[in-house]
Amino acid sequence: MTKRHAAICPIAGFLNIFGDAWSWLVVRESFYGATRFSEYQRNTGIAKNVLSDRLKKLVDAGILSKHDVGERGSRYAYRLTEKGESLGTVLVAMVQWSNDQLFEPGEEPVQLVERDSGEPLLPLTPVDRQGRTLRWRDVIAVPGPGAPEMERKPRSSRTDEPS
Amino acid sequence: MTKRHAAICPIAGFLNIFGDAWSWLVVRESFYGATRFSEYQRNTGIAKNVLSDRLKKLVDAGILSKHDVGERGSRYAYRLTEKGESLGTVLVAMVQWSNDQLFEPGEEPVQLVERDSGEPLLPLTPVDRQGRTLRWRDVIAVPGPGAPEMERKPRSSRTDEPS
DNA sequence: GTCATTTGGTCCTAATTTGCAACCGAAATA
């Protein structure tokens, strides 16, 4: 994928890496333990040429790393980097949203739990520096230190042209 | 977008709605306060026919609702539904990841803060039912009550053919 | 040593999706 979105916005930056039908499914498979080309292909059904392209791009983006494993033939393993592992938050947020909004209670195909106890996770919740739980409606986005000179009005808009 | 991913996985379900270059940017604009066709178009640079298509699909998916606003001419306003508002968690997770991994410290273009105090949010953190903070590496996905009969081995794989 | 098999791709073509520009109808406004 060519860079489509101006990188002046964290969401645009995120979508430049993951804003297509397949890249995030590859990330999911990596979290579920897939490492091999054929494994990604079987589990996602993605076309080989597209998978090849996506793996290259995820490696370029520093999400996955590619390792030569000396088994018979030319074999490689893809693994999540630290940068890739740190996507766990986003993955969990997506799974919780889908479980809540896309499936009936009791019909969730996947559940998130603590490894040892099997305890389910509570919904992710915003917390401030004092440790106080916030309501989502009280969380807002404001221009950060690296914001372009023309600042965004709270809850208003500004341009984000594709390149 | 036709349904590409089998809906047996929350991530696949999520990507069936948001797995393209533009839909999530429309969601972002909605969170930032955009309501009008022309506003989405200006702020994202998306082509009109594609925007028209994406808005229809987001309305169909129950993420946005379309309202006839009786201003001059035929004018409509799109607004996030409750289902749409509940995507805030995912949006925040994405923004936090991007700020951490895509920008240098001090270069973040957007910051998440508590509305009244201006306090920055802490990173989203998993918590169990006892209120204990968990480490991400201890959070795992297990088959849920609606899992297909063949169960997924922990951190292993299973098929997810596109339709 | 030779043959077959597996993995991890590349290449080609057809179908689909996108970007872009032109056009259009309804309602207000001049």
Added chain:
DNA sequence: TATTTCGGTTGCAAATTAGGACCAAATGAC
């Protein structure tokens, strides 16, 4: 009555995707 604005639709060229054929390297079987 003519003009403007909004929210689209339509048509076309360009880019991207899906699907299949093909292929090289490395091993194991014979």
